[in-house]
Amino acid sequence: MSVAGLGPLLRFALRRDRIMLACWIYALLASVIGTAVSFRSLYPSASSREQLAASINDNGSLRALYGAVYDTGSVGALTAWRILGLGGLLLGLLCVLLVTRHTRAEEESGRLELLGAGAIGRGAPLAAGIGTALTASAVVGVVTAGFLAASGEQPGGSLAFGAALFGCGVCFSGVAAVAVQLTETARAANGIGGAVLGLAYLLRAAGDAAGSTGPGWLVWLSPLGWVERVRPYADNAWWLVALLLVAGVVQTGVGHWLAGRRDLGGGLLPQRPGPATGAGSLRSALGLAWRLQRGSLIGWTVGFAIGGALLGGISKGVDQLVSSSANVEQIVQRMGGSTQVTDAYLATAMNLLAMVAAVYAVQTALRLRGEETSGRAEPVLAAGVRRLAWAGGHLVFPLLGSAVLLLAGGLTAGLGAGVVFGDVPGWTGRLLVGGLVQLPAVWVFAAVTVALFGLVPQWTGAAWGVLGVLLFIAYLGPALNAGQWLLDLTPFTHVPKLPGAAFHAAPLLWLTLLSALLTGAGLAGLRRRDMG
Numbered sequence: 001m002s003v004a005g006l007g008p009l010l011r012f013a014l015r016r017d018r019i020m021l022a023c024w025i026y027a028l029l030a031s032v033i034g035t036a037v038s039f040r041s042l043y044p045s046a047s048s049r050e051q052l053a054a055s056i057n058d059n060g061s062l063r064a065l066y067g068a069v070y071d072t073g074s075v076g077a078l079t080a081w082r083i084l085g086l087g088g089l090l091l092g093l094l095c096v097l098l099v100t101r102h103t104r105a106e107e108e109s110g111r112l113e114l115l116g117a118g119a120i121g122r123g124a125p126l127a128a129g130i131g132t133a134l135t136a137s138a139v140v141g142v143v144t145a146g147f148l149a150a151s152g153e154q155p156g157g158s159l160a161f162g163a164a165l166f167g168c169g170v171c172f173s174g175v176a177a178v179a180v181q182l183t184e185t186a187r188a189a190n191g192i193g194g195a196v197l198g199l200a201y202l203l204r205a206a207g208d209a210a211g212s213t214g215p216g217w218l219v220w221l222s223p224l225g226w227v228e229r230v231r232p233y234a235d236n237a238w239w240l241v242a243l244l245l246v247a248g249v250v251q252t253g254v255g256h257w258l259a260g261r262r263d264l265g266g267g268l269l270p271q272r273p274g275p276a277t278g279a280g281s282l283r284s285a286l287g288l289a290w291r292l293q294r295g296s297l298i299g300w301t302v303g304f305a306i307g308g309a310l311l312g313g314i315s316k317g318v319d320q321l322v323s324s325s326a327n328v329e330q331i332v333q334r335m336g337g338s339t340q341v342t343d344a345y346l347a348t349a350m351n352l353l354a355m356v357a358a359v360y361a362v363q364t365a366l367r368l369r370g371e372e373t374s375g376r377a378e379p380v381l382a383a384g385v386r387r388l389a390w391a392g393g394h395l396v397f398p399l400l401g402s403a404v405l406l407l408a409g410g411l412t413a414g415l416g417a418g419v420v421f422g423d424v425p426g427w428t429g430r431l432l433v434g435g436l437v438q439l440p441a442v443w444v445f446a447a448v449t450v451a452l453f454g455l456v457p458q459w460t461g462a463a464w465g466v467l468g469v470l471l472f473i474a475y476l477g478p479a480l481n482a483g484q485w486l487l488d489l490t491p492f493t494h495v496p497k498l499p500g501a502a503f504h505a506a507p508l509l510w511l512t513l514l515s516a517l518l519t520g521a522g523l524a525g526l527r528r529r530d531m532g
Contacts, residue, residue, distance in 0.1 A: 002121030002122060003121045004119060004120065004121035004124060005118075005119050006121070006127050006128060009115075009120065009124050009125065009128040010127075010131045012128075013129065013132045014132060014135065017098065017101070019464070021132075023464040023467075024094050025136060025139055026465075027471075028090060028091060028094075029140060029144065030472045031086075031087060032087065032147070034472070035082050035083055036075060036076070036079045036147070036148060039075045039078045039082070043075070046072060046073070049072035049078060052072070053069035053072050056068065057069055063209050064206070064209035064310070065310060065314065066085070067084075067208045067228050068081075070231050070234055071231065071234035073233070074153060074233050075153070076154065076233045077231075077234055080161050080164075080233060084164055084227050085204065085228050087140075088164070088223075088227040088228075089197060089200075091137060091165055091168055091172075092168055092171070092172030092223075092224075093172075093193075093194070093197060094169075095133035095137065096190060096193035096197065098132050098136065098176075099126075099129040099132075099176035101186070102125060102128055102132060103125050103126050104189045105186035106125060107125075107265055108184070108185055108265075112264070113265070116264065122260065123256055126255060126256060126259055129180075130173050133173040133176070134169060134170060137166045137168075137169025137170065138166055140162075140165055140166070141162035141163060141164075141165045141169075142162060144158075144161060144162045144165060145163070146162075154233055156236055157232040157234075157236060158232070160232040160236040160241070161230075163241045164230040164240075164241055165227075167227070167240075167243075167245050167248070168224070168244060170244060170245050170249070171244045171245075171247045171248040171251075172196075172197065172223070173252065174248035174249065174250065174251025174254075175193055175197075175251060177254070177255025177256070178251050178254055178255045178258065181259055181267070182258075182267055182268050182269045183267040184265070184271055188267075191295075194299075199222075200225075201222070201224055203218045203219065203221050203224075204224040204228065206218045207221075207222070207225060208228075223247065226240045226244055227240075279291075285380070285389045285390045285392065286392070286393040286396060288380065289396065293367065293397045293401070296360075296363075296364065296397075297401050300360050300405055301404055301405055301408045304405045304406075304412075305411070305412045306412070307353065307356075308349075308353060308416070309412040309413065309416045310416070311346075311353070311416070312349070312415065312417040312420075313416035313417075313419070313420060315342060315345060315346055315349075315417045315420060315421070343499050343500025344500060346430075346499055346500075347434060347499060347500055347501065350409075350413070350437075350438060351438065351474070353405075353413075353438070354406060354439075354441060354495075355471050355474060357405045357406055357438070358441070358445040359467065360398070360401065361402045361445050361449075362446065362463050362464065362467050364394070364397040364398045365394075365446045365450055365453070365463070366449060366453075366461075367397075368391055368395075368453050369461075371394070372531060377531065387526055387527055388523055388526070388527065391450075391526060395446070395450065395519070398443075398446035398449075399446060402439060403436065403439055406438060406442070407432065410431045410432040411428065411431075411435075413431045413435070414427045414428030414429065414430065430498070433499075434498040437508065438492070440495065440507075440508045440511035440515065441491035441511055443512065443515040444491045445463070445470075447514070447517075448463055448466055449463040450518065450519045450523065452522070453522055453526070454523055454524065454525030454526040455522060470492075471490070473487065473489055473490045474487075474490040474492040491511055494507040494510075495507060495508065496508075
């Protein structure tokens with residue numbers, strides 16, 4: 001297929017995504033750099049690193065969550081162990097979203113047909129989407145390798161670390177290149193890519209949890225397992241980096257081949273026909289929003305239930321892990337607000353679930369802007385639906401949907417902790433409260449998104465930047481011994497650290513009031529501005 005016009009199309013894609021790319025790349029690099037800096041202060045000696053490795057490797061649940069520690073000879077090896085699995089997962093997700101955004105989403109909206117009527121070759125959009133994803137992956141890989149090498153880590157291991165991340169991006173860009181040929185909608189293509197990522201993560205986790213006494217070979221069925229097994233600063237397994245690159249190139253080639261053998265706008269998988277008449281629930285703005293957002297809510301809820309169960313299930317082994325370093329114990333207690341290690345850990349776990357729930361809240365609130373820019377909001381509003389009713393239907397999900405996620409995570413975390421400690425009712429009740437108490441902090445991020453959407457719609461995407469900065473402060477600030485004034489910038493600092501700490505209602509009321517004011521300002525702006 002022709003890729004005529006690839007250069008201008010790629011430059012346009014990079015310009016269009018400059019804010020989103022900056023936020024994602026910043027978050028990924030901040031995680032790498034922050035982890036390296038914190039490990040250098042937490043585990044300065046070989047003995048402390050060996051104690052950490054023993055704590056992780058002797059616990060199957062911790063191995064499933066983080067993978068096995070393969071080398072304790074350097075801080076770089078610990079950073080690679082901690083980052084490659086999760087970082088590869090997030091980078092793969094970014095690549096799936098980018099490729100879908102510049103191919104299937106453009107095709108679904110009709111813009112690709114207009115471009116194709118000009119001097120743009122049939123294969124150029126897919127090549128531009130792949131190019132955008134690879135550019136982001138290359139930046140993450142190069143900066144990661146450069147920072148670690150400059151900080152004194154072994155150059156060969158640093159290069160292998162960066163190359164492993166880049167190879168993961170190439171591999172999952174190829175997955176997306178195939179996924180966008182199979183379906184007729186961007187949502188379904190992202191669903192296929194997300195399902196492949198989820199399966200890869202589960203295979204990696206199951207293989208690591210089994211270790212040498214079970215089906216550890218499952219790791220080799222997962223690209224995330226390949227990334228993990230590169231083992232920078234120890235094995236430097238470049239053949240696995242090559243395997244990731246080959247897999248990505250082959251899948252990309254298959255994607256281009258399939259793109260040339262289907263109709264524009266069509267997918268290779270048959271679409272299921274819908275009902276002849278619409279459901280009665282679609283007569284309301286809330287019913288329409290539910291139809292559009294229910295799949296996302298169900299998927300996130302399942303993920304929170306699994307994550308909560310895992311975090312609660314490993315709580316009994318936390319004492320040994322945390323005791324490997326006095327600094328780690330101080331950080332966990334600082335984040336969890338309790339001198340009791342188990343309470344502090346579980347409060348920290350609820351805090352981490354709330355941070356992820358904030359991502360869901362921003363994503364679902366941004367659906368308003370997506371409906372507006374795609375033109376789908378206009379016919380709904382033209383049919384007599386008021387703007388505030390339309391917006392309110394969608395805002396139910398970042399506000400109440402976030403509560404559902406925290407309930408699911410708190411419930412399963414309580415069940416997991418209750419099973420290992422022998423007190424299911426007690427721990428379930430405590431962690432349900434510990435999860436729900438985080439809700440006002442999550443609402444703040446949704447409210448910021450609504451305020452931007454209503455007042456300065458062209459900057460709505462900046463909500464991701466606000467989220468990224470504040471999550472970085474909340475997640476890594478205690479480990480980096482940040483000043484209290486900096487920690488106070490994030491809403492998560494102000495919620496009661498339950499279980500373990502004292503409950504105070506005042507911060508929750510202030511956060512709720514702030515969310516109400518920001519949401520009200522955004523809705524007031526929406527009433528007065530032009531749509532589109």
